[in-house]
Amino acid sequence: MIAAKQKNNIVPTGTDVRPKKRKDNFFNEFRRNKLTYLFTLPGIIWYLIFCYLPMFGIIIAFREYSPATGFFHGEWVGIKHVVDFCKSVYFTRTVTNTLTISVMTLFLSFPAPIILALLLNEIKSNGFKRVVQTVTYLPHFISTVIICGMITSFSMQSGLFNAVLGLFGVEARNWLQEPAAFKWIYVISGIWQGVGWGSIVYLAALTNIDPTLYEAASIDGAGRLRQAFSVTIPSIVPTIVTLFILRMGSFFGVGSEKILLLYNPTTYETADVISTYIYRKGLLQMNYSYSSAIGIFNSMINLILITTTNKISRKVSETSLW
Numbered sequence: 001m002i003a004a005k006q007k008n009n010i011v012p013t014g015t016d017v018r019p020k021k022r023k024d025n026f027f028n029e030f031r032r033n034k035l036t037y038l039f040t041l042p043g044i045i046w047y048l049i050f051c052y053l054p055m056f057g058i059i060i061a062f063r064e065y066s067p068a069t070g071f072f073h074g075e076w077v078g079i080k081h082v083v084d085f086c087k088s089v090y091f092t093r094t095v096t097n098t099l100t101i102s103v104m105t106l107f108l109s110f111p112a113p114i115i116l117a118l119l120l121n122e123i124k125s126n127g128f129k130r131v132v133q134t135v136t137y138l139p140h141f142i143s144t145v146i147i148c149g150m151i152t153s154f155s156m157q158s159g160l161f162n163a164v165l166g167l168f169g170v171e172a173r174n175w176l177q178e179p180a181a182f183k184w185i186y187v188i189s190g191i192w193q194g195v196g197w198g199s200i201v202y203l204a205a206l207t208n209i210d211p212t213l214y215e216a217a218s219i220d221g222a223g224r225l226r227q228a229f230s231v232t233i234p235s236i237v238p239t240i241v242t243l244f245i246l247r248m249g250s251f252f253g254v255g256s257e258k259i260l261l262l263y264n265p266t267t268y269e270t271a272d273v274i275s276t277y278i279y280r281k282g283l284l285q286m287n288y289s290y291s292s293a294i295g296i297f298n299s300m301i302n303l304i305l306i307t308t309t310n311k312i313s314r315k316v317s318e319t320s321l322w
Helices: 002-008 026-030 034-062 080-087 090-109 111-122 125-140 144-155 162-167 179-207 212-220 224-248 256-262 265-271 276-285 286-317
Strands: none
Touching: 002 026, 026 034, 034 090, 080 090, 080 286, 090 179, 090 265, 090 286, 111 125, 111 179, 111 224, 125 179, 144 162, 144 179, 144 256, 179 212, 179 224, 179 256, 179 265, 212 224, 224 286, 256 286
16 A cells, blocks of 8 residues: 555656746736835935936037927037037136045045044943934034025134134134135035934944954954954945945035035135036026036036946955946
8 A cells, every 4th residue: 555655656757846936027026015115106206307307308418409499499519518618718617626625525524424433333322422423413404505604604704713713823814705715614514514414324334243253353352443443444344335436426516505605706716616607507697508518527527437436346345336
């Protein structure tokens, strides 16, 4: 009887007895995670309306656009507007100022959240740590208009900056009227405004470090400073590299809002950047085709920078966005 059962259970050679897996497709994935996709819907709609739909108007950068004739009826001029910008008297000034502010921001502003996160990570008192985090996060939520109003008040001859610098014997002056001081005010105020918010990502990365690494380093005789350089920083290098690549994607993207609220005719020479020039040509002088072409020119530089940085990072550190 046992032999008969075994004979009946014999499976022909070459037959796959493994259970067949159901082929996944988009609809099955959506059905299983429909709530997750529903939460992402507002973000997708926002990007479609404000990021992708306006790209339809890029064509005006290559035409002599007029609102009366529409997008497709202006004369086709190709890259004429970009060539005109490169030949204009404003090209050297705007590109130089943009490059200078971007380099200063990269070297001063980018490391600031990393340093703050490392310092907060060393604080053992949770209460004090929360207070510091709240104080440093707060400027991020203040309107740019209010921030610029505060900077204007602090920069006056009777303002906070002169009160502090006066203790070191520096002569009082209106710092926003000083062309050489404008870039420093812009960059340092940007650090103050964004250092706390930028440290959140690094603090999250620090929480994922294996505690046994610190224990092993402590057994080997490493102090707190040695542990920071040997364990903490190497562990968050992938996060640093990723954010650095993303930062390079907006390297030439110095925003116009803050500069427009702070600069004045006495500081045009050092404060005028590509974005403020686009604002003047596009909205004030209504030269839409010319300003659109400059915007594309600026975006292409950022695209080249992020692509190059990503390629170098992939070869050097094996960390990249794609």
